[in-house]
Amino acid sequence: MSKEPNTLNQPAAKPSRSVLFGAAFxxxxxxxxxxxxxxxxxxxAQHGAALALIIVMAIIMDITAQMNIWSVVTVSKMRAxxxxxKLLPGLGYVIAVLVAIGGLAFNVGNVGGVALGFNxxxxxxxxxxAVVAGCLGIIIFINKNAKTIMDKVATxxxxxxxxxxxxxxxxxxxxxxxxxxxVTRVDYLLNPExxxxxxxxxxxxxxxxGYIAFSGAHRLLDAGISGPENVGHVRKSVxxxxxxxxxxxxxxxxxxxxxxxxxxxxxxxxxxxxxxAANGGNPAAEAFRLAAGEFGYRLFGLCLxxxxxxxxxGAAFTSVSFLKTLHPFINKYExxxxxxxxxxxxxxxxIVGNAAQLLIVAxxxxxxxxxxxxxxxxxxxxxxxxxxxEYKHPIPLIVLGAIVVAISLYSGVQAVPGILNLFG
Numbered sequence: 001m002s003k004e005p006n007t008l009n010q011p012a013a014k015p016s017r018s019v020l021f022g023a024a025f026x027x028x029x030x031x032x033x034x035x036x037x038x039x040x041x042x043x044x045a046q047h048g049a050a051l052a053l054i055i056v057m058a059i060i061m062d063i064t065a066q067m068n069i070w071s072v073v074t075v076s077k078m079r080a081x082x083x084x085x086k087l088l089p090g091l092g093y094v095i096a097v098l099v100a101i102g103g104l105a106f107n108v109g110n111v112g113g114v115a116l117g118f119n120x121x122x123x124x125x126x127x128x129x130a131v132v133a134g135c136l137g138i139i140i141f142i143n144k145n146a147k148t149i150m151d152k153v154a155t156x157x158x159x160x161x162x163x164x165x166x167x168x169x170x171x172x173x174x175x176x177x178x179x180x181x182x183v184t185r186v187d188y189l190l191n192p193e194x195x196x197x198x199x200x201x202x203x204x205x206x207x208x209x210g211y212i213a214f215s216g217a218h219r220l221l222d223a224g225i226s227g228p229e230n231v232g233h234v235r236k237s238v239x240x241x242x243x244x245x246x247x248x249x250x251x252x253x254x255x256x257x258x259x260x261x262x263x264x265x266x267x268x269x270x271x272x273x274x275x276x277a278a279n280g281g282n283p284a285a286e287a288f289r290l291a292a293g294e295f296g297y298r299l300f301g302l303c304l305x306x307x308x309x310x311x312x313x314g315a316a317f318t319s320v321s322f323l324k325t326l327h328p329f330i331n332k333y334e335x336x337x338x339x340x341x342x343x344x345x346x347x348x349x350x351i352v353g354n355a356a357q358l359l360i361v362a363x364x365x366x367x368x369x370x371x372x373x374x375x376x377x378x379x380x381x382x383x384x385x386x387x388x389x390e391y392k393h394p395i396p397l398i399v400l401g402a403i404v405v406a407i408s409l410y411s412g413v414q415a416v417p418g419i420l421n422l423f424g
Contacts, residue, residue, distance in 0.1 A: 016225075018152075019151060020236070021240065022154060022155060023215075023237050024238070024241035025244065026241075026314050027212065027213075028242070028244040028245040029311060029314060030212045031207050032244075032245050032249075033308060033310070033315075034112065034114075034304055035109055035113075035311075036207075036245075038283055038284060039202050039206050040249055040252045040256065040284075041274055041283035041284040042274065042275060043203065045260055045270075045275045046275055047188075049175070049261070050185040050188040052182035052183045052185075053185050053186065053189055054196060054199050055249055058200060059246040061404045061408065062204065062246065063246075065401065065404050066213050068378060068401040069374065070213075070237070071231055071381070073217040074225065074227070074231065076386045076387050077221065077227060079214075079221060079321060080377070081093075081096040081099075081322050081326075083386055084376050084380075086383075087379060087386065095376070098372075099322045100211075102211060103318060104345060104348075106210070106311070106315050107316060107319070107341070107342070108348045111130050111137075111345050112308075113304050113308035113311070114129060114132070114305055114308030115132075116282050116285070116301075116304055117129075117301045117302070117305030117306075118132065118133075119301070121301030121302060121305065131350070133308060134312075134342055136312075137312040137316060140153065141338045142339065147222060147223075153310065153313065161303055162244070164299050164300075167299060168255040168299060171291050172257075174254040174255070174258035175257070175263055178257075178261060178264060197410075198414075200411045201412050203249075204408060207242075209370045210369050214318055214373075215317065219317075228388070231391070252284070255288070255291060256291075259274070260274070273290065287300075288303075312342060315345075316345070317338055320338045368412045370408050371405045374401060375405045378398055381397075
């Protein structure tokens, strides 16, 4: 760890609306990547309307987790790994490595997602598409105003993703009555034969696991928006980001469900097509094609391209932000390290391939990290050495956060057999 002070020694800035929006949408678009599309489409085809309850649980847990994490990180004026090291020396190294590994795994898939998007829109070879994807991410960070550009790109791409998914959700005409019933299917969730906890762990990991929960908070620190006086603005930013990713998750679920069901009738053939696409294909692409034909497939390409580019940027920025305080050299050449991270992810995608399966595994891995990172933040919220003597972290947030830790930990343990099957 660098010998420089862990805290960011800069005065808290007056909150800029553009930065607050940028941080919210950076987090949202970091979540709404190719993995997000792949996971939601695959699990909808597997679980049908019963996935509604799992999605509602994931969204509530997402908001709770990020509200706690963003609050502690910004009030303390320390990045997450520095909070961990101050709480328990050496823990920050472990967290940084785990988050970076998860971020790299996701980013390889993100690059592949952009390539698949190009392929769907223009029929471009996926290897060429992956290289172009890497170049797009690198171009953003070559610029000295990279973080300002990143904020604006994240906001624009979030709007494109939302519109494309909404269009397909309307076209597919999902059975809303069955969705309402699905929200009450607690029995389905608790039946171990359904592997529902694998879906919950993976969806939660894809929403706020690993690097995702820290992307917006670290962006606000870089902009100087920190300290107890800004915590209200920070929490509004959390609601905006989680609200955006949650809305897209719901619309995507409805869009895919509409292709798998006609009224109360389950269309097993369509569901099988989407599920099978997880092995070397793309489940969301098949769902969009089934819903809206060739137009839907092209629209999916635009959606996946937007999701991929935004997530390549978000994963690279946040993963390096976990490494930058390990040594002054990384901090000094942060942009260059981000460029290298993207370049390496691109090379790995070209060599490894099969982005769809990798994204599901990465989501599950990030879901297993969440109870550790959130648990540490909850403990830190009670430490005056970290949050200071003036700030009092709300007890309801701590209680809800502890419940999320318990559920995500239980869910993660229950999901391990299913996650291991993903490798098989």
